[in-house]
Amino acid sequence: MRASSYNQLIMKKVYLLLLGMMMLMAACAKNANTADTIWYLTVDYPNRYEAEEVFVRDFLNEVERLEALGIRLFEVAVSDTASHETADIHISFFSAWEHERIEEGIVLSRTWFVPREDPLNGRTNTSYIRCLAGQEDLVPITELQPPFVALRVDDFSVADEDYPLVRKVGVTIQNTQGKEPPALISELDAALQAALNAVVLGDNAPRAERPTLFWVASGGDVLLDRGADKLLMAEGPQSIFGGTAEFLAAADLALINLECAVTDRGTAVPKTYNFRCTPLSMPALRASGVDAVLLANNHTFDYGDEGLLDSLRYLKEAGIGILGVGLNEAEAATPFVFEGVARVFGIASFPQEKNGWDGLSVAATEDKAGLLHTGKDGAAKLKAQFSTDDTVLDIVLFHGGEEWTDEPDEATRAIYTGLIDSGADLLIGSHPHVVQGFEWIQDKPVFWSLGDYVFGDMWDTHQLGGEDGLFIMLGFWGNRLLYFEPYPVSLSDIRTSIAPRENLSRFYTLSRNLRTRISRADQ
16 A cells, blocks of 8 residues: 555544544533533535635634634535534525525625616616516626616616615524524624624625715707797796706706806807807706706807806806806816716817807916817816726716717817826717717717707708707716616707607617727727
8 A cells, every 4th residue: 555545544534533523522512511512513615605705714713703602613524414414503605686585694795786788779778577587688787897888677776775686695504403502693693793794894895885876967059048048937947858857857967068158248249140048047947957067168158258257157156067167277177076976077179160250269268268178278187187086977078079960070089089098987079969979988988969958949950950969867886887878859949858769769870880980990
């Protein structure tokens, strides 16, 4: 017989002898006084739940904690059923959907799963039944990556209390002999629960808290001239925003491009079109849910310096954030900060108008009020301010590109890409007056143009798409886009309504064309 085989045989006999002694000790202990009794514990580790199993191992490896309860860990193989039957206490793991079954035990972790979907497929919702039937692609929320977003489940998002796709992993502590003191398991349960609570906010805690979503709502160009301001004041938000009014009110942050001066003073600047609204309408606009407006556009200055200063004054008095315009360049580049969760910037880069008026002429400087313009190095002012904290959402509203075009021009694309590369998390465009496509740049969402939102007297642009717009509801987890919910809108003079879902077909087609073109360029 080889020496190694002989040694193995000896070790096996020693192991069996020790095991027999442990069983004998356990039997003797059961006949001793309760205070001196040692109760033996076994654990099944299924090797499927890494973080949870590590946590339990670490807890049980603190021998003094178990000894204080009169418990010793019985180290045996999972398949050794005889040893399990000999032990007094047994710990086993379980896994189940939150609403599928209720386990008596300790929940160590909860994982939120989402059905993932390409946003260009046009779906925003699915059913719990389809998810359980394997008809959806379910992934943990932490593994959701572009180009995919999450679907709601029976209209619930991951932040809702009744969201059904929450997978829990835990342990049950069982009495295998029925002889130990009744309080023992509850004491062990309490000790394990206390250890779990002690690290619930730490890096080693397997438990996860319910995700918190931040909802951003945005529409395109809003003109409160041509009677829209008076209608808003007289009849409320639904009079001009239609069915999207409820989204403006429900969102955490609602943003628009305000395409007019807020003034009843000043002299019209020589231009093709001059727009303004009454300052009295600003409280009504704020009451509709609008938190901030982009003023870095080609109509904020339609009534000169007086109109500009009035716009700044009345918006501030109404509590509406101002994006891209200020009393000087530094103020124009300052973001609107929303509760420390999101920061919104505004910038412009629209072409010179046919009548010769140029946005560069109203660009802000160190000592001059105006707008933030890319032609005056405005993009660099924003790039220096983007956060590196992935819990902060940096949004840029951009007014630029060519009007009445289906795709962004290369110069505009270069500006957007530079902003994304520097840390912007979401870009929303305006100025073309028609809906353009959506795409991911560096895994960040970019909406090239939402088109018109409220813009009276656009009947003569129907064939061009001037009476069709896009309203978006976006659900973010930190700075990661989870939910993508677009709504087509239809303009009828100064009133807007939600259009049939099939009206999104053009938006999806343009977005797919962008994706195809970018894919070919990468090859």
